[in-house]
Amino acid sequence: MKLFPLKKSILSLIILSILSCSSVKTATVNGKVSAIQKGKDGYTATIENTKGRIYFGTISIPNLSNPQLFKQAEIGDTITVKGEVWKMEKEKQITVREILELKQKNSAEAKITGIVQSVEKGKDGYTAKIKTTEGSIYFAVISIPNLGSTNKYRQFEMGENVTLFGEIWKMGDDNRITVRKILD
Incomplete structure (x- = not known):
């Protein structure tokens, strides 16, 4: 007759999980990044909204609905998540x-010209590693949503010469451009 305590503990576990899940809700948070805590697969951004409320946003590649759209925020940036x-x-x-x-607080738009070194496919496009004519390396995020339409989208191959325009930013030590x- 030791089954009764086991059934009772399973029932308690089910009730506890239902109650804990009900306190979680989906929301959109917008604000200024006031601190960054680096993590294994991403980072935690301290986000302060216009009303002074503080949120701790865990931004990691595995948690994102589309890992290809991971972006590294910096202190002073404005973010909506x-x-x-x-x-x-x-x-x-x-x-x-x-x-x-x-x-990004220091977001700059620029034009880069170079040769495609490699291509890594993603959900809505791809990331191309570009070696510029000056010898710098950029990882170019090329996707239909960032370009605005399928008419503007183009797939590049290794060795192809390209000229791209977009926002320059950093992810770690890597130079990035959102095309x-x-x-051309």
């Missing part, structure tokens, strides 16, 4: 599933 909001003690947390917008226009 979507995901599950929950509390840990009195701190508001958000497990980020999507980075809707990242306005907005393919110029």
